[in-house]
Structure formats: C-alpha cells, structure tokens
Amino acid sequence: MVLLGKDVSSQTNWVLANLQPAGIRAFNNQIASIPHLIKLTVGEPDLKTPLSVKVAATMSIWRNHSHYSAAAGILSLRQAVAAFMVKTQQVDYDPATEIITTVGSTEGLAAAIMAAFNPGDQVIVPTPAYPLYIPMLKFVGAQPVSVNTAPERFKLTALRLDEELRQHPNVRAIILNYPHNPTGITYSAQEMRALAQVIRAHHLIAIADEIYGQLTYNHSHVSLARFIPERTIVVTGLSKSHAMTGYRVGAVVGPQDLMREIAKLHSYLVTAPSNPAQYAAVQAYRDERAVKGARSRYYKRQQFLTAALTAMDISYIQPRGAFYLFMRVPERYGTDDRKFALKLAYQAGVGCIPGQIFGPGGEGYVRLSYATQLSQIKKAMGRLKDFIGRNEYLN
Ligand SMILES: Cc1ncc(COP(=O)(O)O)c(C=O)c1O
Structure with missing residues (x-):
C-alpha cells in the first residue's frame, strides 16, 4: 500500500474533491453481492457484439493499424458518421472539419462540455x-440549472423551456438527451421543432446526447440538428x-467553429480512440441488420415488461426509446425510492436503480433496464408480483 505524503495530502483538484462518484455504479455495487439477484440495473446491453464488428476489430490488429490515427479519428469512420447523419437526419456534415470520433460518447460529452463552457456559464x-x-x-465551473420535468411526465415542453429561460436570462446552453436515460421518453418531430424554436430565440447552444438514437420503437429518431444544426453539438x-x-x-458532430475547439481538447485528453475500435465502428455503421435485430428484441422485452406492470396495477412512464422503463414506486411503499429499491433487491432479488440518483424529479420512481434476457425479465416480474402480493396489507 502506498500512502500519500502528508505534505501533499491536499493537492487534488478542489472542485473534483466535492463531486460524488457515479451513483448508478455505486448502487449497483451495493446490491451486487445479493445471492441470485436479477439485475435490471445497469445500461449495459446483454446482446453480443455483431460478428462482423468483431471481425473488423480483429482485422485491424492483423493489418497492423498499430499507430496513432488522426486526432479527429480515421477518415472512413468520420465518413460513416457523416453518411449516417445524412441518411437518418438529412443533415450534411463535413467529415474533414465537423466530425470527430471519441472514446465512447462519454469522452465526446466531456470534450464538448469542457470546450464549450466557461466558469459561470448557466446551462x-x-x-x-x-x-x-x-x-x-x-467541474468546468459552469452552473447547471436543473429543470424538473416530472410535472410534464418527463418531457421538456417548449413552453416550459421558454418560461425557465425568462426566469434565467443568463442561460447560455442546454443539454438534451433523447431517447432518454432514465425515462425512455423521446420527442416527436413537432415537439423537437418547437424546442428548437425556443433554443434559437434565446440564442442558446445545445448539446444533444443521442447515444440511444438508433433504439426507438415504432417511430424514427428526430435529432435537434435537423432544425438548428448551426447551434447543436x-x-x-x-x-x-x-x-x-x-x-x-463514439463521435461528436457540430458546426465547424465549435468542432475546432472540441477537437483540440479531445486531442489533449486522449490523442485519438484506438484503431481496432474505430474500424469496428465503421463496420457497425454498415451493419443495419444487427441494429434491427437488437431493436426488435428490446421491443419485445419492453412489451412484456409494460404488460406485466399493467397487470400488477403499477404505473410507469411509457418508454419510446432506449432500454429503460421508469416505474412509479407503488404508493403503499411511500416515496423513498432508494428504500424501495433496497427492499426489492434484498426481499425479492430484483435489482433496479433508485430514481433519485438521476436528480430532481426522479424521486418516487425506479429505473428498470431491459437490456437483460427476456427469461430473466420474466423471472424478475414473477418475483415482483410475489413481493407486491406479500406486502398487500403494508401501510
Ligand atoms: C445518456 C447516456 N449518454 C452517454 C452514455 C455513455 O455512453 P458510452 O458508452 O458511449 O460512453 C450513456 C451510458 O449509459 C448514457 O446513458
């Protein structure tokens, strides 16, 4: 064991020191050792990576792609991302200057946030x-302005956004995520257009986290970039x-002037993503059959889950994308979702994530991930039913 020298013991970043470690993983770890627990906790697909993608990654190693790629990423992947954006959103990005490939979308988010905001900026x-x-x-000194969307069933309406912006005239930007983690909601073209109008009218920039964009059920994904590409990352x-x-x-796309700065920061942070991962991603963009297959499997699970909860008279937010379902904690258990999630884990052997971990508005809900085999989901719903039955007279 190596102990930090006493004379340097306070030399870490003081902003970071006051931030909490990621809550989802912490809760997942807290309940992980419960015997026979069915985990509907983390957002980690249970499906296998498509074979063609694995082959592409392996081939990249055999082809000796052993050296740094361009900081912005291999050109063929940037071109694949550009083609994807044209095909799905009819927005044309220049692979040379408006797209970078990143280490997961997490690094893309971090680079975008660090490059776009200054201390004191309200977001x-x-x-x-x-x-x-x-x-x-x-971490960058920006000030998050939380807007609790629970009263509008977890959708930010254009009206509400406009009201909030009038109350907070110094807001510079917004971070939107759709399809949404943890609620599974997403926006129609009409809703997105209305949000875009407000964002434009108030001169904001937007970061659009579209990591679940290919996982929508019975409707297609509409990006904010379709309406306001000039101000959307x-x-x-x-x-x-x-x-x-x-x-x-992952990848980040946006207007050239913003991308230049994001690319700069990205090169400071990681230089470039690994080559096998980038070549694998090129192949993944080609493999539409794999996404179709994944989508239909997730949808089947979602339908099972919603039918099971409806039969138990448990309310939830109807998911339209991603692979999460936001379930209301049944009234008789009170409103402490963390207590409920612990009880459910210890007494019923079903793991889920307390809604409060996702911030204001999440209280009173738990998130169930259906990126888990259908047989496990069926078993989990059976356990939930028994658990609810056992506690019928609880008050
Ligand atoms: C909303 C959202 N954004 C970003 C990420 C990170 O994705 P990646 O694995 O590509 O970094 C996640 C992962 O759970 C997520 O739920």
Whole structure:
C-alpha cells in the first residue's frame, strides 16, 4: 500500500474533491453481492457484439493499424458518421472539419462540455438526467440549472423551456438527451421543432446526447440538428445500438467553429480512440441488420415488461426509446425510492436503480433496464408480483 505524503495530502483538484462518484455504479455495487439477484440495473446491453464488428476489430490488429490515427479519428469512420447523419437526419456534415470520433460518447460529452463552457456559464439540464452532465458542468465551473420535468411526465415542453429561460436570462446552453436515460421518453418531430424554436430565440447552444438514437420503437429518431444544426453539438455512438460499450468509441458532430475547439481538447485528453475500435465502428455503421435485430428484441422485452406492470396495477412512464422503463414506486411503499429499491433487491432479488440518483424529479420512481434476457425479465416480474402480493396489507 502506498500512502500519500502528508505534505501533499491536499493537492487534488478542489472542485473534483466535492463531486460524488457515479451513483448508478455505486448502487449497483451495493446490491451486487445479493445471492441470485436479477439485475435490471445497469445500461449495459446483454446482446453480443455483431460478428462482423468483431471481425473488423480483429482485422485491424492483423493489418497492423498499430499507430496513432488522426486526432479527429480515421477518415472512413468520420465518413460513416457523416453518411449516417445524412441518411437518418438529412443533415450534411463535413467529415474533414465537423466530425470527430471519441472514446465512447462519454469522452465526446466531456470534450464538448469542457470546450464549450466557461466558469459561470448557466446551462439548463432537464432532470431527471443521466448523472454525468451535472458533475462535468461543475467541474468546468459552469452552473447547471436543473429543470424538473416530472410535472410534464418527463418531457421538456417548449413552453416550459421558454418560461425557465425568462426566469434565467443568463442561460447560455442546454443539454438534451433523447431517447432518454432514465425515462425512455423521446420527442416527436413537432415537439423537437418547437424546442428548437425556443433554443434559437434565446440564442442558446445545445448539446444533444443521442447515444440511444438508433433504439426507438415504432417511430424514427428526430435529432435537434435537423432544425438548428448551426447551434447543436450532437454526441452519438454505437455503444448501445451495437452492444459495443467495451469498445469505447463514439463521435461528436457540430458546426465547424465549435468542432475546432472540441477537437483540440479531445486531442489533449486522449490523442485519438484506438484503431481496432474505430474500424469496428465503421463496420457497425454498415451493419443495419444487427441494429434491427437488437431493436426488435428490446421491443419485445419492453412489451412484456409494460404488460406485466399493467397487470400488477403499477404505473410507469411509457418508454419510446432506449432500454429503460421508469416505474412509479407503488404508493403503499411511500416515496423513498432508494428504500424501495433496497427492499426489492434484498426481499425479492430484483435489482433496479433508485430514481433519485438521476436528480430532481426522479424521486418516487425506479429505473428498470431491459437490456437483460427476456427469461430473466420474466423471472424478475414473477418475483415482483410475489413481493407486491406479500406486502398487500403494508401501510
Ligand atoms: C445518456 C447516456 N449518454 C452517454 C452514455 C455513455 O455512453 P458510452 O458508452 O458511449 O460512453 C450513456 C451510458 O449509459 C448514457 O446513458
């Protein structure tokens, strides 16, 4: 064991020292040792990475792609991302200057936040939210302005955004995530257009976290970039759609002037993502069959889950994308979602994430991930039913 010298013991970043470690993993670890626990906790696809993607990664090693790629990433991957954006959103980005490839979408988000904001900048974060945005904003000294979307069933409406911006006239930007973690909501073209109008009218820039963009059910994904590309930074990737979380590859696209700065920071942070991951990603963009397959499997699970909860008379937010379902804690258990999640884990052997971990508005809910085999989900719902039955007279 190596102990830090007493004379240097306070020499860490003081902003970081006041930030909490990621709550999802901490809760997941807290319950992980419960015997026979069915984990509907983490957002980690259970599906296998498509074979063609694995082959592409392996071939990259055999072809001796052993040296640094361009900091912005290999050109063929930037071109694949550009083609994807044209095909899905009809927005044309220049692979030379408007796209970089990143180490997962996480590095893309970090680079975008660090490059775009200054200390004191106010940034709207609709909550509940993926727990990375607020610590990252605080780390750069920006001020997150949380907007609790629970009253509007977790959708930020254009009207609400406009009201908030009138109350906070110094807000410079917004971070939007859709399809959404943890609620599974997303926005229609009409809703997105209305949000875009408000964002433009208030002269904001937007970071659009679209990591779940390929996982929408019975409707297509609409990017904010379709309406306001001149002020939108899109963070995207294949971690979820192609079960590639461990490859650590993603991309950021946006207007040239912003991308120049993001690219600069990205090169300071990581130089470039690894070559095998980038070549694998090129192949993943080609493999549409794999996404279709994943989408239909997740959808089947979602349908099972929603039917099971409806039969138990448990309310939830109807998911439209990603692989999460936001379930209301049944009234008789009170409103402490953490207590409920612990009880469910210890007494029923079902693991889920307390909604409060995702910030204001998440209280009273738990997040169930259906990136888990259907047989496990079925078993989990059986356990939940027994658990609820056992506690029928609880007050
Ligand atoms: C909303 C959201 N954004 C970003 C990420 C990070 O994805 P990646 O694995 O590509 O870094 C996640 C992962 O759970 C997420 O849920």
